[in-house]
Amino acid sequence: MDGILLCVFICLCAIGTVLCKTDEFSCHECRSDMQPLCADEFGGKDNKFLKPCNMSDESMTVSCRKEVNKVQPYKGAVIIRSCYYTDGFKPEEEIEINGITGQETTFDQLESEIVSTATGFKNIGLQKNDIVCLYGTNRPEFAHVFCGVTANGAILTIANSQLTAEELATQLYDTSTKFIITTPDCVTKANNAKVKVPSVKEIIVIGYSEFHRNFSDLIETKANQFPDVKINPDTDTALVPYSSGTTGLPKGVLLTHKNLVAELCQLRHPTIIPFVSGEEKSVSCLPMVHIAGLMIGMLNPLSQGAATVVLPRFEAESYLKAIQKFRGTFSLIAPPLVNFFAKDPMVSKYDLSSLHTPYSGAAPLSKTLTEQMVHRLKLQGIRQGYGMSETSGAIFTDPVGCYKYGSIGKPVPNTISKLIDIENGETITKAFESGEIWARGPQITKGYLNNEEATRRSITEDGWIKTGDIAYYDDDGHYFVVDRLKDIIKYKGYQISPTYLESILLSHEAVLEAAVVGVPADVFGEVPKAYVVLKSHAEATEIQKYINERVSPYKKLRGGLEIVDEIPKLPSGKILRRKLPQTDNGKENLKINY
Structure with a gap:
């Protein structure tokens, strides 16, 4: 297929389809959809662009097979973007906001800058299947990096800004990274890591650096179309986050273009994490070099035409100020942040009334703490999700308006889950009996980088991922995590x-x-x-x-x-x-x- 499956990933759901029928809960397998996504739903043999159709049906069915347009795929400046299929979307309105400086970027500007960035990467020697490492604290330009890299058929690996130079060097060496994109606060460690890894050609800095190329040079490249690259969405890797899996040392997780498209399609379903374009704003402070921060904190709202306010990291005062100033409606949080909202006196000094349903991930959230935050902030509720790097983000979440505090919710659309008895390996068929969570869907990784043994241990031949977490489900099909098999x-x-x-x-x-x-x-x-x-x-x-x-x-x-x-x-x-x-x-x- 010619073109860029993730060319403008902030809105790339348009190139895939969502088969989002949520069936009734089954005792032995909880299925959000009986039909898996297939290859021709991600581009199509006839080069047809498909769009989500009306998703307001009470049965939660999305046919998504409506043909919108026929164009030469990803040629020139013609970008079919999922934002255009979101009610109220206006490309001239802001889509990204720097939470510190207040600088705004419209969708039209962002698209143009990403095209330029992709060409800029090509001009400095980035080729298909090369690996670029994004290592630093949050910046709005992370969207440019992600889209610009994948537009060239290259691969992005993400590294936490807290890694030491030695830890970073290990990841760079493992992936044979060619370029490092970093932020000024991480330049020294990036330099120290680079000297240990021969494959690294250059360090590029988002922000000022006296001795390195500035990322703005790529953004300012003269271009009006994406590089012409052939991409196979089923097999070509787009993203390599690092995860320890169920056991052992950190491993590179191979996520394909199809995996990531599928996850964004699932997240935008009206029962999962929908946004109203032009009305909602997401305030992001959790690391975007983590799968949740990248997919849920940044790309999901952007792909639906909702503005994203980007903060470098969590700092209490600047975070609360951003919610108040920009009238943030959504924020990806974690249990320590829930504790902060529920108990810290500083919270009472700010008007957080715009925030209606924060979304907590990364770790289980207690019922008591959830209720404390909901009561204090007078929220509609707090939703919880569950996922792994190996699942491209969330595979479970509380359905909209169907919260059970303490639960991780139900499988997202197009995902099948089941519990496996850890003693006999049989599928559990009764509610309230605990077993290991297994899941299957189009967002599940194809395996680990250079580690076939770990892949065989974690993923079955028929595509089930073994999560290593122990859970039970109740009579309504809501899952509750109670323990962990894995050592992590x-x-x-x-x-x-x-x-x-x-x-x-x-x-x-x-x-x-x-x-x-x-x-x-x-x-x-x-x-x-x-x-x-x-x-x-x-x-x-x-x-x-x-x-x-x-x-x-x-x-x-x-x-x-x-x-x-x-x-x-x-x-x-x-x-x-x-x-x-x-x-x-x-x-x-x-x-x-x-």
Whole structure:
């Protein structure tokens, strides 16, 4: 297929179809739709552009097979954008707002700048399947980066701004990254990582940098059409976020153009996260180099013609000011932010009445905390979602107007889910019985980068992703997460791999064995705690300082470090992590510090 499947991803749902029929709940499989999306629904053999039709039907059925127009796909400046199929959309109105400076960008401007950016990338040598790493704190230009890279058939990998230079270098090396796009606050670490990775050709900075190309040079490139690139939406990778999966070290997740188109189509369904173009504004402060921040915080509202207010990071005062000043109606949040809204005195100083239904993700949200925030802010409700990097974002969410606090909701359209008994591997057929969540749909990754073994462990031959989370569903089909099979620790929504921390502990000359587990940390989720067996004398404080100096801030051993005589293991050598919190022969403990 000629052209750019993700050329203007802020509105790319127009190139796909949404088959969004939500069937009644089935005991053994919860199906949002019985028909999976197929290849010709993402461009079509006849080069037909399809659009969502009327989505107000009470049965929640979207036929989405209505043909709109025949054009040469993605040629010249002709862009068929899903925003144009959103009631009230006006391309001359603002679509992106810098939450700090107040600078506004209209949709027409954004489209033109993305075309220029794509050509700018091509001019500096970006080719199909090359990898660009986006590493930094939020900027409005992240939309330009994402669209400009994928418009060339190249691949974007995203890296958290808190990564150390060593951690970043590992990801750059693993992906054979060619260009790094970063922000001024991350330039030093990007430089230190670049020297360790021969494949990196150049660092480009969004903002001023004396020694690097400025990203504005790409935006200012003279161009009126996208580069002519052939893309196979089913197989060509567009995005590589990093995830620890169900176990082990962080791995690159291969998300295709089709995966991402499908996810945006699912999110725009009227029962999921719809926006009213021209009336609603999303205020985004969570990292857009995380799958949720990118897909739900930025691309979903933009793809529906809703303006997005971009903040570099969460800072209480600037965040509250942005909601008040720009009359934000939506914000992607996480449990620590819910706790902030529910309890912090500062919140009462601002007019947040425009905010009606925030959306919480990244970690389970308690019923009590939810009710506290809803009551204080007089909200319509708080909605919760559930997903993974491997699922391109959300695969479960509370349907609009059907909240059950404490629940992750139901599968999004075109997604099938089921629970698998962890003892016998059978599908659970009764409500309130717990099992591992499995899911299948067009948004599920095709696998992990350079890791076929991890792919086989996590994804079945018929396309089911094993999430590693334990849940049950009630009589109405709402899912509730109750436990986790996987070893991954989640702190403030960030994934922390115990295996990774253990590898650093074992590099200390005094450590013989090491194991890391997550310990409860209230609204923050969990914090990592280490258990070590020594081969020579060392103080716990010394070892904890050693590891904390070598990891990202969110990976620090906030749960402390305990020196023990033995770490429980199976005969195979596998660590029995669930038995570690019960270990009581510790010689030295450190106070938990969140």
